[in-house]
Amino acid sequence: YGSMAVLGYLMYGDGVQSQVTLNLPAARLSSKIAIYTTLVNPLAKYALMVTPIATVVEERIYVAVGQGSAVPVAVRTLLVLSTVVVAVALPFFGYLMALVGSFLSVGVSMLLPCVCYLRIFGAPSMNCCRTAMEAGAIFGILALGALVAVTGTYSSVMQIIHHL
Numbered sequence: 001y002g003s004m005a006v007l008g009y010l011m012y013g014d015g016v017q018s019q020v021t022l023n024l025p026a027a028r029l030s031s032k033i034a035i036y037t038t039l040v041n042p043l044a045k046y047a048l049m050v051t052p053i054a055t056v057v058e059e060r061i062y063v064a065v066g067q068g069s070a071v072p073v074a075v076r077t078l079l080v081l082s083t084v085v086v087a088v089a090l091p092f093f094g095y096l097m098a099l100v101g102s103f104l105s106v107g108v109s110m111l112l113p114c115v116c117y118l119r120i121f122g123a124p125s126m127n128c129c130r131t132a133m134e135a136g137a138i139f140g141i142l143a144l145g146a147l148v149a150v151t152g153t154y155s156s157v158m159q160i161i162h163h164l
Helices: 002-015 029-065 070-089 093-121 132-163
Strands: none
Touching: 029 070, 093 132
């Protein structure tokens, strides 16, 4: 992402907008498809993230009350409404999501794979890595991931504190 941002800036200069969809020509059909895809993406992600929660709540209700066709609709509607209420009630909800994203995303995408690799194949002193270059790359990714997690988390916490 960072390299694409730098290349975009080098190619287009100061005229580059902060969001990629703002740079697209509005009159073209391909631009409209890209914009609508960008709008639909968070909705699909929300549905995928809420589905396990909704399934567990529905199963608990089925155990207590029994099967009913209105249960899934009611549960999912209440989950969406509760999310909207929290987002509206907490003025710093976006900053809170940035905090969770910076901490968890980096942890899952950068740190966890390296730690699992080291855990499965052993520490470098126990011949986990075929070469010193591989061990260096693993520890480099771990160091970079830790730096990104700490700076992102710190930045998000400071934004929340500043907002309060």
